[in-house]
Amino acid sequence: MKHRYLPMTEQTKAEMLAAVGVESVEDLFKDIPAAIRFQGELPVSPALDEYALTRHMGALAGQNADTDRFVSFLGAGIYDHHVPSVINHVVSRSEFYTAYTPYQPEVSQGELQAIFEFQSYICELTGMAVANASMYDGATALAEAANLAAAATRRKRIVVSRAVHPEARSVLHTYAHGLNLDVVEVETRNGVTDPEALAAAVTPDTAAVLVQSPNFFGAIENIPAIGELIHAGKGLLIVSTNPLALGLIEAPGKQGADIVVGDAQPLGISGSFGGPTCGFFAVSEAHMRRMPGRIVGQTKDRNGKRGFVLTLQAREQHIRREKATSNICSNQALLALCASVYLSVMGRRGLVEVAELNLQKSHYAKQKLAGVSGVTVPFTSPTFNEFVIRLPEGANMSRIQSKLLEEGYIGGYDLGRSYPELAGHLLIAVTERRSKEEIDRFAVILEGLL
DSSP states (O other), rough: OOOSOOOOOOOHHHHHHHHTTOSSSGGGGSSSSSGGGSSSSOOOOOOOOOHHHHHHHHHTTTTOOTTSSSSEEEOTTOOOOOOOOHHHHHHHHHHTTOOOOOOGGGGOOHHHHHHHHHHHHHHHHHHSSSSSSSSSOHHHHHHHHHHHHHHHHTTTTTEETTSSSEEEEEEHHHHHHHTTTTEEEEETTTTOOHHHHHHHHOTTTTTEEEEEEEEETSSSSOOOHHHHHHTTTOOEEEEEEOOGGGGTSOOOOGOSSSSSEEETEEEEEETTTOOOOOOOEEEEEGGGGGGEEEEEEEEEEESEEEEEEEEOOTTTTTSSSSGSSSSOOOHHHHHHHHHHHHHHHHHHHHHHHHHHHHHHHHHHHHHHHHHHOOOOOOOOSSBBBBEEEEEEETHHHHHHHHHHHHHHHEEOEEGTTTTGGGGTTEEEEEEETTTHHHHHHHEEEEHHHO
16 A cells, blocks of 8 residues: 555446446546546646655644744734633643534533533623624624514615625625615724714615624724613614624624624634534514524423423424524534533633723724824724724735735734725734733834835
């Protein structure tokens, strides 16, 4: 056997071909006309042995600007937070790592309890009555929330702020197309949703208003005022939020939100160059039966012992398709477990302390960068751990980003990529991992580049 890490020998290949009734691999493709089949060899490198392949893959991975070797000020949805080492120890246990959908509760008590704990944490953080067993990510959770609102109100108009993450809005539009929903986007002012534009966009046929707080620019939205506006027309308020920020900010459920969604990535889930992450979805009790996915409930067995079951299963895999609230087929149980372990380890006080570090360090960075010659802070709205800076007119954004990388720094997100009107603006994220020395040096390097 040439490559011991490939579980395939000539003998096993011959046995497999014999089992399907052909003599060669070529025979498997004989039904495809020769004229349209690729002739020759693919332009790929020669086969490598295990040692050479490991070195090659290691060299490729080394080209990535990872956050262990680079200082990151990039957020925009994926954040460089500290992941306590205990998390990987717990989620790497085989009973969690290999677990799938707990169809048989009597043999899935550990997995069901983990999901139940996740739901309980999310309810406490968001101030909502019920949470489900997680979603794929924050973007799909937001789109599913719009679907719920449309079904609950029997209306087709969805009003969403342009301060909501651009990728989440893109997913929302994709969902809306299939559901025949009309999505209306509202402009921003001073880094938050323009209240006058929002008021003009909300009509009697509006199912819901969707906002994010802290929003994509890092700013805090006026949730109570937005709630009063949409509730006056008997529509729903959907809030997407950063769960870490809820260590300091009043829970959306206590500010009038009907549905609270978001991404649990800040809660002990590695950024991993963009995913996977875990979405959360929480609602008021009135909308519990319309939630997508599943709910794990707590009960007692006939001997009075505590037990867990799948209480609500509203997806098409469990019930008739026309009655299903969603077509999602699974959830992110392993990553939801990461979030649960993180919240267990940090505790109530620890979560507040981490949130305070994010707030204080980001505000220090904002003041430091505002002192760089030519740099201004365009928005005055309150922020959490992200904020926007404007570079001098004519600054070469791509050159600046490249030079920062050469210095070992991952700069912020170029807002011109998603908001043409904000060309020359950078979205800066500062988490608890950033030190005063790193922030100070970042400001010095940026001033030198400008």
